Amino acid sequence: MSITIFSAKRIHTMNPSQPEATHIAVRDGRVLGVGPLEAMQELGDYTLDQRFADNIIMPGFVEGHSHALEGAMWNYLYLGYFHRVDPEGLHWAGADSITTMQQRLREGADTLAPGEPLIAWGFDPVYFEGTRLDRQLLDAAVQDRPVVVMHASLHVMTVNSQMLQQSGLHQHPGIEGIMLDAQGQPNGELQEMAAMHAIFETLGVNLFEAVSAPSTLRRYAQAARNAGVTTITDLYNPLTDDGIAALRQVTAEAHFPVRLVPAMSALAWSPEQGVERLLHCLELGNDKLQFGLVKMMTDGSIQGYTARMKWPYYHDGHANGIWNAPPEALQRMVQVYHQAGLQLHIHTNGDEAVELMLDAVQSALDLWPRADHRHTLQHCQVIDHAQLRRTAKLGLCLNMFANHLYYWGDIHRRHTLGYERSRRLEPLASARRLGIVTAIHSDAPVTPLGPLFTAWCAVMRESASGEVLGVQERVSVAQALEMITLGAAYTLRLDHKVGSLEIGKFADMAVLDQDPLTIDPAHLRDIRVLATVVGGEVHANT
Amino acid sequence: MPTPDRVPLTVITGFLGAGKTTYLNKLIRQGLPRDSRIVVNDFGDINIDAELIEYRDDRIIRLGNGCICCTLGGTLAEQLAQVLRLKPRPGALYIEASGVAEPARIADIARVSRQLKLESVLCLVDASQISHHARNPYTGDVWRAQITACDQLIINRLPADDTLEHAHALAMLRALNPHAIQTLNDSLPGPSIVNPVSATERLKPMPPAPSVGGFGWRSVSLNYAGAIDAARLERLLLEYADVVLRAKGILARLDRDGSQVLQLSGRSIRWLPTTRAAAGNALVCIGIKGARFDELSAKLTQLECTQNPVAHRSKTAMPADS
Numbered sequence: 092m093s094i095t096i097f098s099a100k101r102i103h104t105m106n107p108s109q110p111e112a113t114h115i116a117v118r119d120g121r122v123l124g125v126g127p128l129e130a131m132q133e134l135g136d137y138t139l140d141q142r143f144a145d146n147i148i149m150p151g152f153v154e155g156h157s158h159a160l161e162g163a164m165w166n167y168l169y170l171g172y173f174h175r176v177d178p179e180g181l182h183w184a185g186a187d188s189i190t191t192m193q194q195r196l197r198e199g200a201d202t203l204a205p206g207e208p209l210i211a212w213g214f215d216p217v218y219f220e221g222t223r224l225d226r227q228l229l230d231a232a233v234q235d236r237p238v239v240v241m242h243a244s245l246h247v248m249t250v251n252s253q254m255l256q257q258s259g260l261h262q263h264p265g266i267e268g269i270m271l272d273a274q275g276q277p278n279g280e281l282q283e284m285a286a287m288h289a290i291f292e293t294l295g296v297n298l299f300e301a302v303s304a305p306s307t308l309r310r311y312a313q314a315a316r317n318a319g320v321t322t323i324t325d326l327y328n329p330l331t332d333d334g335i336a337a338l339r340q341v342t343a344e345a346h347f348p349v350r351l352v353p354a355m356s357a358l359a360w361s362p363e364q365g366v367e368r369l370l371h372c373l374e375l376g377n378d379k380l381q382f383g384l385v386k387m388m389t390d391g392s393i394q395g396y397t398a399r400m401k402w403p404y405y406h407d408g409h410a411n412g413i414w415n416a417p418p419e420a421l422q423r424m425v426q427v428y429h430q431a432g433l434q435l436h437i438h439t440n441g442d443e444a445v446e447l448m449l450d451a452v453q454s455a456l457d458l459w460p461r462a463d464h465r466h467t468l469q470h471c472q473v474i475d476h477a478q479l480r481r482t483a484k485l486g487l488c489l490n491m492f493a494n495h496l497y498y499w500g501d502i503h504r505r506h507t508l509g510y511e512r513s514r515r516l517e518p519l520a521s522a523r524r525l526g527i528v529t530a531i532h533s534d535a536p537v538t539p540l541g542p543l544f545t546a547w548c549a550v551m552r553e554s555a556s557g558e559v560l561g562v563q564e565r566v567s568v569a570q571a572l573e574m575i576t577l578g579a580a581y582t583l584r585l586d587h588k589v590g591s592l593e594i595g596k597f598a599d600m601a602v603l604d605q606d607p608l609t610i611d612p613a614h615l616r617d618i619r620v621l622a623t624v625v626g627g628e629v630h631a632n633t
Numbered sequence: 634m635p636t637p638d639r640v641p642l643t644v645i646t647g648f649l650g651a652g653k654t655t656y657l658n659k660l661i662r663q664g665l666p667r668d669s670r671i672v673v674n675d676f677g678d679i680n681i682d683a684e685l686i687e688y689r690d691d692r693i694i695r696l697g698n699g700c701i702c703c704t705l706g707g708t709l710a711e712q713l714a715q716v717l718r719l720k721p722r723p724g725a726l727y728i729e730a731s732g733v734a735e736p737a738r739i740a741d742i743a744r745v746s747r748q749l750k751l752e753s754v755l756c757l758v759d760a761s762q763i764s765h766h767a768r769n770p771y772t773g774d775v776w777r778a779q780i781t782a783c784d785q786l787i788i789n790r791l792p793a794d795d796t797l798e799h800a801h802a803l804a805m806l807r808a809l810n811p812h813a814i815q816t817l818n819d820s821l822p823g824p825s826i827v828n829p830v831s832a833t834e835r836l837k838p839m840p841p842a843p844s845v846g847g848f849g850w851r852s853v854s855l856n857y858a859g860a861i862d863a864a865r866l867e868r869l870l871l872e873y874a875d876v877v878l879r880a881k882g883i884l885a886r887l888d889r890d891g892s893q894v895l896q897l898s899g900r901s902i903r904w905l906p907t908t909r910a911a912a913g914n915a916l917v918c919i920g921i922k923g924a925r926f927d928e929l930s931a932k933l934t935q936l937e938c939t940q941n942p943v944a945h946r947s948k949t950a951m952p953a954d955s
Contacts, residue, residue: 286745292714417732
């Protein structure tokens with residue numbers, strides 16, 4: 092059994108007994124020892140690998156809430172405001188003006204057969220205040236074929252006139268979700284499922300059909316590697332037989348660069364079927380595939396006005412959001428999965444959804460007391476302090492959507508939440524003060540995958556316009572780094588295997604060009620990931 | 634692109650327990666055309682009668698994603714588009730919407746679709762639950778939206794027609810939706826529904842127990858004056874295991890000296906010794922709200938009556954919906 096020792100300028104281990112070191116020894120894919128080189132002489136013959144000698148090594152990042160859909164989005168044209176790297180490592184400049192966007196659309200159309208629809212994604216209206224992307228702007232770019240531009244939130248799309256015509260939507264100005272121009276005619280922006288349905292019906296394909304295909308999973312894994320992520324969730328996987336087979340196939344491939352943690356979407360099955368399916372899956376995992384999580388969706392999103400809010404509801408007076416399933420059914424699911432000993436990850440965006448789920452978990456615990464259940468509230472963007480105290484008492488974990496502070500912070504300040512509630516959007520410092528185990532996430536593809544950016548959001552709390560949302564809820568860099576490693580690993584019940592560099596754990600690392608603990612925190616997001624190491628195998632970033 | 638004949642779409646809404654499935658079964662039994670498809674967007678419990686099981690494979694399409702538009706893929710909008718791509722295309726579509734769906738949004742799908750036409754939006758209402766639903770902080774708004782958006786209201790479990798409750802129920806529904814056709818549903822099964830709680834009326838309501846937060850749950854607390862028949866209690870709890878989530882108590886048993894602690898969890902019942910003084914002789918039972926749980930409550934109350942006819946209950950309580 093050969094031993095490899097990696098040297099580094101500094102290793103931040105996240106092991107409280109030895110936070111810093113310079114060398115890490117690896118055998119059989121696991122950490123054999125961390126410490127100074129002198130102490131490693133006792134381990135036996137080794138190969139010293141110095142390629143990271145000038146770099147910083149951290150535990151591989153753990154993304155506790157993202158979706159394999161990230162791997163499928165790149166089948167379509169990227170149209171986001173920000174520079175983004177695709178899974179193949181290709182850099183896509185941000186489309187930061189309407190002109191650039193139109194140019195990108197023209198280029199995209201040129202690669203397609205005549206008449207074939209052009210589908211693009213990632214457009215974020217937040218950065219084009221004053222200009223509304225409408226059918227005219229799209230027509231000016233491409234009018235000889237249908238064009239569909241999905242917005243970054245995935246809740247809205249804008250289409251060109253050709254698409255409107257083909258779907259017949261131009262005849263329906265009176266329907267909710269079909270947005271109108273000053274003359275009362277559809278302007279091309281579509282929201283809500285009625286309008287979306289008409290587009291899917293006309294295109295004749297589902298845009299996300301390939302979401303559980305092996306090729307999508309491979310691309311997803313590459314996207315993770317690029318961001319320094321070595322353990323990643325797919326937090327809404329129906330776990331169909333085909334889907335399970337694909338997960339097992341890719342994770343058994345040599346050099347697969349990430350550990351996958353799918354969470355079964357509870358709504359895809361009756362609770363009893365779901366429990367049976369998941370218990371069956373527990374036997375099917377391997378070192379790079381961990382089953383056992385259940386994902387429930389309680390409400391919608393804040394910016395889509397579908398999150399369920401407590402009084403006084405939305406700041407701008409918009410009607411309260413909607414439940415994704417009847418509250419009774421959701422509470423029953425909590426009971427059934429809790430009783431079966433499984434771990435729940437529960438999507439709650441608004442504070443009323445939080446309340447419902449705190450009640451549900453409390454009832455479940457009254458009936459079936461269970462230590463260390465680690466049920467986790469996901470997103471949990473709007474949660475008040477009384478609810479945080481209950482969260483702590485009930486032993487729940489939190490995984491908050493820190494990227495929202497940046498991407499939608501300004502919208503929340505002005506439209507959805509107002510001043511006071513936007514101070515405690517993602518109240519990370521309060522969660523830490525109460526001793527709640529907390530993680531932070533990107534929800535990719537909703538926002539780009541990138542734990543160091545997510546950590547930057549948690550530390551700086553700056554919106555895209557530069558406003559700081561609640562300085563009291565800023566966390567330290569050290570705390571943020573824990574949230575993207577050990578904290579997230581704990582919420583996945585994998586903290587005994589990943590999330591820190593300690594003897595016996597998987598040798599999973601992220602190699603960085605700068606030290607996050609000495610750099611100015613404002614530049615945390617600029618640190619580059621040079622490589623990951625997964626089970627001792629190096630995956631260099633290209 | 635030529636537009637084929639449009640497929641009629643009927644949206645069936647109503648809360649859990651309002652009778653949607655019963656209604657759907659009735660439709661099926663009356664004979665839906667072979668090429669109809671039924672899209673079910675509810676979670677868990679569609680009870681298609683055994684003799685109609687073929688429909689489940691053939692014509693019933695289950696949605697597994699909830700009500701929110703654009704959760705990541707697999708939404709109602711996408712799945713419905715997929716159903717319309719079936720060969721041959723369905724002749725008629727029925728959507729049994731989730732209890733919290735906004736029917737207006739689903740109806741909009743038919744309004745803008747080039748392949749669908751909106752046939753009807755039905756809303757089933759359990760008249761005995763009107764005040765409960767109207768006041769519910771979590772779902773009162775959706776409940777009203779469903780009634781407002783329908784063109785046919787089908788009313789179940791209406792109180793007897795000479796009562797004030799009867800008049801109130803109809804007036805409230807009429808106020809919410811003056812235009813809908815109101816139909817009283819006569820198809821519901823018999824005596825146990827008509828007179829569901831006579832046995833439990835002896836139980837007096839108490840404020841909700843704070844530890845049982847969910848409103849889908851009900852708990853009953855009983856204080857027995859004398860010792861009880863443990864074997865009979867066990868049989869009862871197991872007979873109703875489908876609605877009992879948990880029971881515990883400190884009870885005096887006819888077949889033993891002193892008190893014992895009873896624990897029921899899952900389907901297992903355990904009796905454990907206790908050193909606690911049996912000041913109370915108490916049983917708490919928590920389960921899923923509904924007629925069967927009420928039945929069990931009544932039988933638990935009678936357990937003591939038949940054992941010990943002269944005993945009086947020191948305190949008997951059944952918390953109201955919490």
